[in-house]
Amino acid sequence: MTKQFDSVWLREPRQPKASGLRLDHIIGAAVELLDAEGLESLSMRKIGAKLDAGATSLYWYVANKDELLEWVLDEFWGMVEVPESDDAPWREVLTTFAYNFQAALRAHTWGAALIGQLPSMGPNALQLTDRLRRAYVRAGFRGVDIYLASGTVMSYVLGVVIPEIAWTKTYGDLNVDRDKIIEMMETTAADYPEMIADYRAVTPTNPAAARAMAFDFGLLCLLDGLEHRLPGGSGEHPGE
Known part of the structure; x- marks a missing residue:
């Protein structure tokens, strides 16, 4: 029912x-x-x-x-702040939103559980939604693409933070011992020596730095992809 x-x-x-x-x-x-x-x-x-x-x-x-x-x-x-001026470049607005949304979720982990479970139709939610809508319109998005693009950015942040919340809830700390991970990989992934070598060679030794680098990389790729969809980009135009 x-x-x-x-x-x-x-x-x-x-x-x-x-x-x-x-x-x-x-x-x-x-x-x-x-x-x-x-x-x-x-x-x-x-x-x-x-x-x-x-x-x-x-x-x-x-x-x-x-x-x-x-x-x-x-x-x-209401805790997720974005630049209020419509003169702010759209990528600046969305980047600020993404980082502040990430910070709010990390500080108030219950927020991730409530999003999608309850309607976000209050005054703060509507004000934020409209501010983001104006940024997408200013960028050149039209029609339903405005909301699809906005949902994509929000989903990216949730997709990064929710596993962090789950890990912290289980283990209490995100700062995993890198050497311990390598030791585990040498036992469980011995059939994949190149993967182990890659992990040794390219992953930062600081877990917080690794998380920051991963978030930056994903967000930049996402915004680049959205920009590719805009009129004047090399991809299809919004709405096509």
């Missing part, structure tokens, strides 16, 4: 009660708990305790936990 679509953005926010508790307090407390304990541990009871309020008082503002998470997801989108 298909789940019926519903969203907190389809109803008017309730006005604060005289108690002084406000929706932004609830959202802020939820973000702090998510950062500290993760998505699985979040509960209305814990939020109420953090705010010295009963869990039932929270339901004046949010009908359930899913509605609260929609507010929290929109708070996440």
